Amino acid sequence: MESLKIEDFLDYNYLSELNISPDGKYVSFLQHRADYDKNNYSSNIYILNRESEEYCKLTELSDKNQYMWIDEKSIVFSSNKDRELQLRSDEGESWSCYQIIDLESKKVEEYMRIPLEVTSIKNIDGEKFILTAQYDNYGVELNGAVGDERIKKLEKIRESKNYEIIDEIPFWGNGKGFTNKKRNRLYMYNRLSGEIYPISDRISNVNYYSYRDGKIVYTVNRFTNKQEQREGIYSFDISTKSEELLLAGEEFRVNFVEFFNDGIICGLNDTKDYGLNQNPKFYTIKDGELKLFKENDSSLSNSVGSDCRYGNNRNFRENSGELYYITTILHSSVLRSLDEMGVERTISSADGSVDGFILADKEIYFIGMKGLRLQEIYSIKNGVEKRVTDFNEKIYENKELSRPEKLSVVSNGVEIEGWVIKPTNYEEGKMYPAILDIHGGPKTVYGDIFYHEMQVWANLGYFVFFCNPHGGDGRGNEFADIRGKYGTIDYEDLMNFTDKVTNSYPIIERKIGVTGGSYGGYMTNWIIGHTNRFACAVSQRSISNWFSKFGTTDIGYYFNVDQNMSSPWKNPEKLWWHSPLKYANRVVTPTLFIHSEEDYRCWLAEGLQMFTAIKYHGVQARLCMFKGENHELSRSGKPKNRVKRLQEITKWFEEFLK
Template sequence: MEKLKLDDFTNYKFLSQIKHGNEKDKFALLVHEIDKKENKYLSNIWVYDENKLKQLTRSDQENYFIWLNDEELLFSSDRDQSDKKNKKDKEIFTQFYKININGGEAKKYFKIDKNVTDIKRINDDKFVFTAIYDKQKENKEENKDEKEEKTFIEIDEIPFWSNGSGYTNKKRNRLYIYDLTKDSYQSISDELTNVSDFSLNDNKEKIVFTSNKYENKMKLTDSLYVYYIKNSELKTIDSGNFSYNYARFLNDDKLIVNATDMKNYGINENGKFYIYDLNNEDIQCITPDFDKSVWNSVGSDVRYGGNSNVGVENNHLYFITTENDSSYINKIDENGNIEKLVENTGSVDGFSIKDRQIYFVGLRDLKLQEIYELKDKKEEQISKFNTFVQEEKKLSKPQKLVIENNDVNIEGFLIKPVDFDENKKYPAILDIHGGPKTVYGNIFYHEMQYWANEGYVVFFCNPRGSDGKGNEFADIRGKYGTIDYEDIMKFTDQILDKYSFIDSEKVGVTGGSYGGFMTNWIIGHTNRFRAAASQRSISNWTSMYSTTDIGYYFTKDQIGETPWSDNDKLWEHSPLKYADKVNTPTLFIHGEKDYRCWVVEGIEMFTALKFHNVESKLCIFKDENHELSRSGKPKSRIDRLRQMTDWFDKYLK
């Protein structure tokens, strides 16, 4: 067995978009790899058929796919990007191909002159899709008298940019129907409506979609619509009472949705399940006591691409929940009866169901992503994409711990260094998750395992504010830096008291996003840590409010005030206020295009520490956004982890 290296993640495979065909024992998925030399990700379609996994495409540039029939797939690809680059006007289009899973080359099928974000098949001739509509660009093309390019970016709404998408002013994700026989499409939603989710009923006659229409300022509530394809009728089901996680047809006459009115716990409030009867327009909550998040919030840095977390079959909705430190598959009927289908702990990253046959992408123990077959609540691993890690690399299994703070149980983990020697003293790193409404679990985390291989103890916990324990536990609105800070410090105290092999004089702290906020907060409230690495952080709630893509509503919701209602409250919870108390050498890491926690947050804190003569460094990663540590360019991810490790080595070893 050899040590896990810093850049070993470039050899991992990442699995996404697992989808059944029309047969229960047949599915396809995207498999992503890293090309370290070219500094990019490669993506190909694989198929599972006759109990075997086989690679179907080899262009390394596939994006997403759907099944056309039992034997054919439709997929989009960047194979034609070279053609785009050669065109002077840089025409935007999405080229679709079809391919037979039994062999043969992919063939061009049709092209849509838009940036398509999702597509579903209605029948052989029609497809429903979403695509980015740019109103400003459309207006420019209509007014062709303007021959010169503008020297400025025109902004007249908030949010005007989005992490990972850049400037989004007057851009919307619109819903369309494409007619293959006419090679044309028609819009269903208007130019100011942003469609977030859509789905078809079983007989492909109706489309349900959730959307947000806004001008000047985006609302926090959504609208719910049903579109009748045959007569082109658009029916409003709900106009702005809820924030929807998703909506699906339970059958032809009923919708099942998960939604929240945000009245009790704000934007992070867990949704409840509702049934909408389309015949009598009746709305009924079927889970009044349900208090779980319906997504997977178990953190890891070994994922790439997305997976479905919801499906419908036989009048049941199948969905994912995060509970404590794990995520699970469940099913619910129209009466609100819920059954948990997965019993093992870990992370269910996504699943597909057909004729009660479930396959899912999961992270189990110290295994990286693999595909599992679920039968009668028993799991069987059917892939070996990443088994080399367990077979060849030294890993350290996290030990779970539970501490009590003010009658609240706080769960956490500790990872010992590999080749652990009980007679030695080791430096340690406290790692704090983002969110704050996410969780750490007992699964593989590359950076933590790497640090364990470099001789560090790594410990981490799920303080109040985290997911998995219901609304009340997750609710830290107006309390940032108080009860959550107390939980983390109490956990740290007990770790150092319990494990004498940790050198208490050589402990570092790091975290990203909310974890970056908490890192900034910690160094202004205690000098117990020898070094810190603050990533994609928040330092000043006033600047966060007015500069980031979510700031104007996230700050008001989470801190409870705006700069005009009570700026003193924002300043009270801002780490920057306490920067003159910092003595801890601190590294700041930010993506240049991180619009979620804009780089100015790191700049403010870095400047404050430099002004007060605290040793510090700021690393701004070019062209990277908030997802730097998870899906940033491979070389950027390598450099980020190297910078952090070198910083801790300098002060802790």
């Protein structure tokens, strides 16, 4: 067996975007892999023959990673092979190009060009398509411009690169850059006539849509000055091009909306009892009437953390009068169904994570992580779960891995779930250093699935331990609600769990490190200002000052207020009390800060402030800033930067813990 190394994630295969052919014979999906030399990710379409269970690569994809079935033997995918069109796009024109591939001959040819920056697309009948595309209210429409008009517009585009206009909040978004007056707009597109028909208006974002029998149902967030965390629901009749308001965008956060029997079903959160993180309830809308269909106290998503995923997956699908969805229960995510009588069934086994799924007759396929296996595709038929791919089997069979051992502690009156990963070279009686790893969110969970960085550290001779403190997902609204309590009960949970680990494993040296990202970075900053028990710390994409985060990040103006139950003008003392920066003068722990220059979720200023503060007070500190990266550095950052990030963190631990 070989030791697992930092660079080994370059050999991992990541899976996403399950779909099924119109005749039901094939399951299609995307396979992604890091390319260190090109410093990006390659993406390929694969098809799986359901009868033989054989699968093969079909074709490569462009960066947009969009594909769809057109008929039983043809797939359309995003790809631009036209050099001239690429040059026009570089100048500022908006184009999305698609190729079509025949499954039998493997022949590829151009299928269509859409003069929009398409963000998602769905086939209706090979002629008509539903799509979303970016619309810039302040942008310059260069498509079709010629002569003097084009020269003037090109000059205006060049000038606009020297400044940004900001007149609304949020003004930027993590992974999106500046978003001021830019919207994700819904369109109908006719491939034969070239007609583009805008369905949603110019100031609305469409975040979710679904299609059935000539109708589209979709969510709308309309704003001009400040984006509120509320959405409306509309339906659109394709034949008559008529729009109908189903739910005004004033009361609810809309989690999803799908057709359901002869009406629609949606997940709505009124935020009244537990704030923004409140779990949605199931509602139906029929004949213009909104009704509560089913109470719910679990999240409607997969929140089980891992640094070994890439790409997007759907959480909801409707089939034959049943809604299928992914939910997180304790430390696992599972697939459930909900029928027209309100009866729920858990379909997948309650271990690991379900990352995406597709329905195929009486069979279900899902992308999952089970035990220490990386992502593979599994099938469920007649209640039997079966793995049908082996993309990552060599990693599982050939690399030294350490299975997490369950360890719980009672804290604040509740049993807190946690795990300990022993060093792969573990010997009885030998002393080892250890690392406490804290998850983000806070409304996410750790489970016992594969986590690359933890397994790397176990291979380097560290104990790694982690738990799910108050504020996490999987245990209902009350457990997840830490509004106004950041740094209190969650801090106590983490310290109580640390005590439990050191008492249960006395061979752990007193040299313990702590790390975490996002909310985990916040807690790392908080911990070093409230205890000196850790020999070193690594704070990643962190929060240090609730005041500055309020005014500089894409979610700060509403997330901070909700989670702290205060604002810079309402009880500012409380906002400062919960800011780790307040306690920076107490810090003695050597700390490494990892931050990305374009992280607009937890902006660079958060790391810089905490770094400056503890440096000012004479504490050993280092900050590593990654250019061109955002909040997702550890999960989908450029491969070279992901390697460098983990090298920096590991080097810090090696210096202070060994």
